[in-house]
Amino acid sequence: xxxxxxxxxILTVVMTISLSISNVNALSKVNNRYFSMDIPDNWAFxxxxxxxxxxxxxxxxxxxxxHSEPLNEKMKVGGAFASFKQDxxxxxxNAPFDVYVxxxxxxxxxxxxxxxxxGTIDNEVAVRILGDGINSFSGIKFVQYLVWHDKKPxxxxxxxxxKDYEKYLPQFELMVKTLKFxx
Numbered sequence: 001x002x003x004x005x006x007x008x009x010i011l012t013v014v015m016t017i018s019l020s021i022s023n024v025n026a027l028s029k030v031n032n033r034y035f036s037m038d039i040p041d042n043w044a045f046x047x048x049x050x051x052x053x054x055x056x057x058x059x060x061x062x063x064x065x066x067h068s069e070p071l072n073e074k075m076k077v078g079g080a081f082a083s084f085k086q087d088x089x090x091x092x093x094n095a096p097f098d099v100y101v102x103x104x105x106x107x108x109x110x111x112x113x114x115x116x117x118x119g120t121i122d123n124e125v126a127v128r129i130l131g132d133g134i135n136s137f138s139g140i141k142f143v144q145y146l147v148w149h150d151k152k153p154x155x156x157x158x159x160x161x162x163k164d165y166e167k168y169l170p171q172f173e174l175m176v177k178t179l180k181f182x183x
Contacts, residue, residue: 034086034154035122038178040171043082054083055175057168071159072110072137080160080168084179087146087153097148101127104146104155110137121156122181124149133159141165143172149181 028039032051039045044061045053056063060079063071071081090100105113111131119126126147133140137159145156156179158172 033182035084035179035181037084037175037180039175043171043175048085050086052083052085054081056081057164057171070136072133072140075140075159075161078161078164080158080164080172082156082158082172082175084156084175085154087155090153094151097125097146097153100148100153101146104144105129110135111140111142121145121147121176122149122179124181143169145176 028041028045030037030039030045030047030051030053032047034050034052037053039053039055042058043055044058044064045055046064047053054064057080060081063074063079063081066074075081090103092099092103101116105116108131110133112134113129113131115130117128119128124147126145129142129144129146131142131144133142139162140159141162143158145154147154147156156176158169160168
């Protein structure tokens with residue numbers, strides 16, 4: 001009898017630990033008409049009218065509801081923020097991808113581009129841009145993926161205060177790796 005109670009107690013502890021560990025790595029799935037992707041459960045997100053997500057680690061979830069102060073100002077003390085969007089603001093149609101990339105880099109007024117590398121996301125041509133914040137964005141680091149799918153541009157962006165940049169970058173990169181374009 002006593003041995004049974006000990007075994008039940010040990011089993012309860014093991015199951016509790018197991019469940020808490022699995023929840024740390026739990027994912028939410030976002031599906032919209034453009035793409036699907038996995039989002040770690042320690043990231044809060046909202047979706048615009050087209051169901052395209054803007055995200056932040058849950059500890060900074062107030063970034064998503066408090067729009068009275070610019071994001072770069074909110075992030076002076078700490079924080080990270082990401083967005084995954086079809087870049088519908090890019091008005092040039094049928095332009096080659098390299099023209100889109102050059103134009104997006106030229107438009108940067110809050111960051112100094114520190115590197116640019118070619119790659120792919122879901123078998124589509126992509127460019128990864130790294131940057132350091134300048135002017136009102138000083139103290140913030142950036143990663144931006146520009147992607148071309150069905151002759152339409154997509155911008156996947158991550159920005160974080162320098163103290164939080166490395167902490168959340170792997171989770172952002174995981175989200176990028178899970179992105180699958182709608183067929």
